[in-house]
Amino acid sequence: MKVIEPHIHMIARTTQDYERMLRMHTVACCEPAFWSGYDRTTPQAFHDYFTHISEFEPKRAAQYLIQHYCYMAMNPKEAEDVEFSREVIAFIPEFLDKPTVLGIGEIGLNLNTKNEMIIFAEQVELAVQRKLLVWIHTPHLKDKLKGTKMMLEYLKGHGGVDPEKICFDHCEEHTVKMLRDAGFWTSMTIYPVTKNSPARVVDTLEVYGIDHMMVDASGDWGPSDPGTLHDAIVEMRRRGHEDEHIETVFYNNPCYFLGQCEKFKFRSTRPRDAAWRV
Numbered sequence: 001m002k003v004i005e006p007h008i009h010m011i012a013r014t015t016q017d018y019e020r021m022l023r024m025h026t027v028a029c030c031e032p033a034f035w036s037g038y039d040r041t042t043p044q045a046f047h048d049y050f051t052h053i054s055e056f057e058p059k060r061a062a063q064y065l066i067q068h069y070c071y072m073a074m075n076p077k078e079a080e081d082v083e084f085s086r087e088v089i090a091f092i093p094e095f096l097d098k099p100t101v102l103g104i105g106e107i108g109l110n111l112n113t114k115n116e117m118i119i120f121a122e123q124v125e126l127a128v129q130r131k132l133l134v135w136i137h138t139p140h141l142k143d144k145l146k147g148t149k150m151m152l153e154y155l156k157g158h159g160g161v162d163p164e165k166i167c168f169d170h171c172e173e174h175t176v177k178m179l180r181d182a183g184f185w186t187s188m189t190i191y192p193v194t195k196n197s198p199a200r201v202v203d204t205l206e207v208y209g210i211d212h213m214m215v216d217a218s219g220d221w222g223p224s225d226p227g228t229l230h231d232a233i234v235e236m237r238r239r240g241h242e243d244e245h246i247e248t249v250f251y252n253n254p255c256y257f258l259g260q261c262e263k264f265k266f267r268s269t270r271p272r273d274a275a276w277r278v
């Protein structure tokens with residue numbers, strides 16, 4: 001079975017992780033633009049970062065037979081300074097036509113502030129104008145429910161947004177249902193120490209079904225591990241889930257979502273079906 005990693009920050013990972021992902025049958029990974037573990041001091045630093053994830057990482061990944069894609073954005077953790085953020089957003093369009101750039105992301109909220117919301121909305125506009133995929137970061141821990149609702153209400157009231165082209169990430173039990181009911185994609189991020197574990201992610205899949213659901217491992221600069229994605233596959237197997245359903249979550253669903261961008265070259269093994277929704 002092939003595996004797609006829909007959200008990972010390979011800039012923070014060693015080549016050993018690419019080797020491991022290759023051995024675990026990962027054929028493609030997507031790197032949304034995000035915080036780099038420190039606040040960048042100039043817009044130019046973002047320009048260099050965007051160049052890195054759209055030019056260098058695809059070449060590094062290709063050595064391990066992995067197709068690397070990315071998204072462009074001013075991330076919510078650095079979006080509090082509106083003028084600074086606008087300087088960054090101003091040069092995002094020059095990256096959008098590159099062959100591996102799928103859309104806008106991670107945009108979203110961190111502390112649910114008014115300024116973060118302004119920058120979120122301006123980047124949604126950029127995506128809507130160009131009909132791009134959007135990858136949304138939802139806040140962690142206590143701010144998650146409130147921040148998710150704020151963005152959901154904004155997008156529902158927008159009028160020009162296609163929910164099918166938008167995925168909310170870092171979803172948990174209490175945020176999945178309202179997003180899918182509104183037609184959006186959801187992804188759950190596994191972390192080895194805090195937040196979602198492989199078992200908890202599989203619990204959520206068992207409660208809500210696999211339609212419009214993805215799983216990612218969020219390899220980044222903190223405690224994280226690309227292998228946790230595969231731990232979730234093992235957990236589904238161990239619980240006796242059908243291979244077809246496992247493949248839907250870890251390969252076909254990413255194909256359905258990402259395949260809406262013609263640059264994404266992988267195709268699902270089966271036509272789309274929502275049979276496992278409960």
Ligand SMILES: [Zn+2]
Nearest residue numbers: 032034106218
């Ligand atoms: Zn991320």
